[in-house]
Amino acid sequence: MSETKKxxxxxxxxxxxxxxxxxxxxxxxxxxxPLCVKACRMDILLPNHDRTKxxxxxxPDECCECGCCVHACPKSLKGAIKMNWPTHKQPRWKxxxxxxxxxxxxxxxxxxxxxxxxxxWYPEVKKKE
Amino acid sequence: MKFAVEWPYPVNYEKVNEVETDxxxxxxxxxxxxxxxxxxxxxxxxxxxxxxDVFSAGPAGCDHWNFAFDNPACKIKPDRAIEILExxxxxRVTGIARYVTFNESFxxxxxxxKLGAKIRDTDDEFKGxxxxxxxxxxxxxxxxxxKSSIRVWGQTFRQALYAELVRLRIPLYNRILAxxxxxxxxxxxxxxxxxTGVNIRTGEFYVFKAxxxxxxxxxxxxxxxxxxxxxxxxxxxxxxxxxGVGHMMAFNAGAQLAHLDAFGIGMRxxxxxxxxxxxxxxxxxxxxxxxxxxxxxxxxVDDYAKKSLESLEERTRSSLRGYEAVAGVPTWPAELFxxxxxxxxxxxxxxxxxxxxxxxxxxxxxxxxxxxxxxEYERRAIFGLMVAQEGKTWILxxxxxxxxxxxxxxxxxxxWFGATAPLxxxxxxxxxxxxxxxxxxxxDWDFKTSLEGLYVAGDACIYSSEHSGxxxxxxxxxxxxxxxxxxxxxxxxxxxxxxxERKRVYAPTTRTSGIDWKELNVAICKVMxxxxxxxxxxxxxxxxLKWLEEMEQGEAQKLxxxxxxxxxxxxxxxxxxxxxxxxxxxxxxxxxxxxxxxxLTMKIKEDGEVEFRELPPRWWLQPPYAPTxxxxxxxxxxx
Numbered sequence: 001m002s003e004t005k006k007x008x009x010x011x012x013x014x015x016x017x018x019x020x021x022x023x024x025x026x027x028x029x030x031x032x033x034p035l036c037v038k039a040c041r042m043d044i045l046l047p048n049h050d051r052t053k054x055x056x057x058x059x060p061d062e063c064c065e066c067g068c069c070v071h072a073c074p075k076s077l078k079g080a081i082k083m084n085w086p087t088h089k090q091p092r093w094k095x096x097x098x099x100x101x102x103x104x105x106x107x108x109x110x111x112x113x114x115x116x117x118x119x120x121w122y123p124e125v126k127k128k129e
Numbered sequence: 130m131k132f133a134v135e136w137p138y139p140v141n142y143e144k145v146n147e148v149e150t151d152x153x154x155x156x157x158x159x160x161x162x163x164x165x166x167x168x169x170x171x172x173x174x175x176x177x178x179x180x181x182d183v184f185s186a187g188p189a190g191c192d193h194w195n196f197a198f199d200n201p202a203c204k205i206k207p208d209r210a211i212e213i214l215e216x217x218x219x220x221r222v223t224g225i226a227r228y229v230t231f232n233e234s235f236x237x238x239x240x241x242x243k244l245g246a247k248i249r250d251t252d253d254e255f256k257g258x259x260x261x262x263x264x265x266x267x268x269x270x271x272x273x274x275x276k277s278s279i280r281v282w283g284q285t286f287r288q289a290l291y292a293e294l295v296r297l298r299i300p301l302y303n304r305i306l307a308x309x310x311x312x313x314x315x316x317x318x319x320x321x322x323x324x325t326g327v328n329i330r331t332g333e334f335y336v337f338k339a340x341x342x343x344x345x346x347x348x349x350x351x352x353x354x355x356x357x358x359x360x361x362x363x364x365x366x367x368x369x370x371x372x373g374v375g376h377m378m379a380f381n382a383g384a385q386l387a388h389l390d391a392f393g394i395g396m397r398x399x400x401x402x403x404x405x406x407x408x409x410x411x412x413x414x415x416x417x418x419x420x421x422x423x424x425x426x427x428x429x430v431d432d433y434a435k436k437s438l439e440s441l442e443e444r445t446r447s448s449l450r451g452y453e454a455v456a457g458v459p460t461w462p463a464e465l466f467x468x469x470x471x472x473x474x475x476x477x478x479x480x481x482x483x484x485x486x487x488x489x490x491x492x493x494x495x496x497x498x499x500x501x502x503x504x505e506y507e508r509r510a511i512f513g514l515m516v517a518q519e520g521k522t523w524i525l526x527x528x529x530x531x532x533x534x535x536x537x538x539x540x541x542x543x544x545w546f547g548a549t550a551p552l553x554x555x556x557x558x559x560x561x562x563x564x565x566x567x568x569x570x571x572x573d574w575d576f577k578t579s580l581e582g583l584y585v586a587g588d589a590c591i592y593s594s595e596h597s598g599x600x601x602x603x604x605x606x607x608x609x610x611x612x613x614x615x616x617x618x619x620x621x622x623x624x625x626x627x628x629x630e631r632k633r634v635y636a637p638t639t640r641t642s643g644i645d646w647k648e649l650n651v652a653i654c655k656v657m658x659x660x661x662x663x664x665x666x667x668x669x670x671x672x673x674l675k676w677l678e679e680m681e682q683g684e685a686q687k688l689x690x691x692x693x694x695x696x697x698x699x700x701x702x703x704x705x706x707x708x709x710x711x712x713x714x715x716x717x718x719x720x721x722x723x724x725x726x727x728x729l730t731m732k733i734k735e736d737g738e739v740e741f742r743e744l745p746p747r748w749w750l751q752p753p754y755a756p757t758x759x760x761x762x763x764x765x766x767x768x
Binding site: 007009040043047065070071076089091092093094102103104110111113114118119122124127128 | 134242252288369402406407501510521528534693694697
């Protein structure tokens with residue numbers, strides 16, 4: 001019977017979605033389920049059995065890299081969750097004045113560019129009557 | 130480190146839940162959300178079912194709001210736009226969804242704004258920019274003369290729709306994959322009386338009884354699983370769960386499908402880099418300057434006007450290019466847009482010309498998007514607004530800036546240059562990697578399908594397109610479905626049909642050895658890439674059909690699902706297999722007919738035979754419909 005049978009999902013070695021356990025609290029107890037889990041379009045984040053701990057990534061090859069998990073995280077700007085593009089998919093660029101080459105994910109990266117998007121990271125959504 | 134995690138949700142493959150609702154919306158993306166909101170406002174009970182959580186279902190983003198021909202500021206009016214569309218596509222496009230969109234796009238955007246979405250530069254960050262209307266604070270895109278596309282804060286759109294669905298307490302059946310439509314008497318071709326679904330976390334079964342059903346399940350190959358599952362579009366924003374399940378369901382119930390051969394040609398998703406996170410001059414990045422490794426600017430050409438463009442301003446104003454503003458019509462055909470000679474050259478000669486210039490040393494690879502050379506307002510609009518605020522590309526802005534990328538100083542490498550999609554297909558027919566726009570479920574001016582009780586909206590329609598198209602058709606279909614639901618009573622669910630569907634759905638959970646869905650999905654793609662492409666002949670299609678049918682009887686019967694998640698992917702893959710087969714059958718029939726002037730439709734009959742019908746050219750402007758677009762629009766308008 002279904003009550004007695006246990007079900008499992010395999011865990012792969014992947015850091016395409018990476019949590020900082022020092023910052024992530026599994027959205028506990030604010031939200032019924034972690035918001036990254038709720039947002040994941042592929043349903044490949046499982047809530048941790050210990051709800052105060054970060055969710056668990058399963059089937060990382062199904063990730064469509066939409067970043068909805070990072071976007072939905074209430075602590076994303078504090079680094080609770082990151083999306084690391086696979087090594088072969090890291091965009092590259094060159095500084096115009098110096099000719100230096102960079103890539104996302106490089107060792108000893110340059111300092112982050114702190115400029116927020118137009119309208120801020122999370123523009124307000126408020127119904128107008 | 131653990132190798133497996135215990136499934137955190139209670140699994141029960143035996144349980145059957147019954148839900149009754151006036152209007153059932155299958156798919157809670159943009160079309161589905163609008164359908165649900167519009168139907169609910171007409172006073173009927175509505176339920177939404179989606180494999181994802183409606184919180185982020187559907188495309189979950191919008192960078193341009195397109196087709197806003199009903200915007201008073203727009204220089205092209207809806208009737209002119211449909212005329213241009215018919216001309217440039219040779220009348221092949223079915224005009225219903227497009228014409229309705231052209232007339233309702235801007236109105237719908239204003240509705241969305243009322244729900245809280247951000248569509249205006251209220252902070253005056255772009256004050257004085259040539260694409261800004263100083264009075265309305267709207268920011269236009271592509272062609273600043275024409276004003277049919279609007280740059281928006283797309284990440285707020287999904288949120289605004291979700292908040293309104295929650296506020297209206299519309300039941301959202303999240304994480305439930307719809308598996309089939311229920312028909313009166315369980316028969317093919319009768320009224321649709323509901324749908325079945327399976328919860329992808331608990332494995333529980335759902336029977337939805339509905340007076341009207343609206344299919345908002347996206348494109349047939351929205352996730353590139355028919356031709357290209359492995360390593361191409363996959364993993365680049367195309368959610369693999371948009372697997373054409375709606376098309377399969379509609380066909381099995383007896384609805385008409387058409388244009389199944391209208392496959393587009395994909396772009397290997399921006400050089401297999403995260404989409405839109407590399408330098409390019411088109412689409413989200415239009416009209417970004419491209420430079421070579423030595424900083425030399427790649428010149429832009431306007432192939433339509435056959436002239437080189439000297440200034441940035443010429444790229445964004447068709448009036449300066451000296452012709453009637455055809456290219457002001459966004460997104461189709463993309464070939465009408467000016468571009469640098471390095472990107473999307475219009476012919477093989479033009480591509481060879483650029484490659485030869487590289488060989489001769491005139492340009493030095495690699496190429497880069499030169500944001501620093503752009504005026505501040507363009508740079509900020511492209512990277513700070515379009516990339517950052519679309520929604521799904523928010524992560525690109527986040528990751529690139531966190532890694533130190535600065536659009537004021539840095540040249541972002543361009544990985545994807547050379548051929549346009551059609552040219553790419555001509556050069557390498559096996560490059561076909563996904564289907565786009567076109568193929569879909571046939572519907573009338575009410576967005577009703579050929580089946581009683583079944584409506585369709587968004588990419589599942591024939592020739593709907595883009596976020597604005599999904600929003601507009603969703604509203605329209607939702608209103609029509611609600612009006613229908615008010616007039617009828619519930620149909621009877623045939624429980625034999627339910628039992629049969631349960632047997633089909635849970636079969637993969639009963640097996641302990643066999644193959645997984647990924648193996649079958651890749652195998653389907655292999656067949657499609659090998660035999661179903663621009664070079665296909667009857668023999669190739671027959672071989673394809675043979676292998677697909679063999680897989681249907683063979684490998685598909687060996688699929689194993691070890692938990693509800695794997696079950697959902699497995700069921701999607703079965704839909705992919707079915708749809709692949711439908712495409713081949715459709716193409717074979719078209720090939721056998723010497724000439725198809727109008728639109729070839731296909732459906733399944735009760736005896737299991739596939740029936741083809743040729744509808745006359747522009748059937749949507751012939752009896753029982755009115756002879757003009759305008760009259761049909763006015764006659765069928767739900768408000």
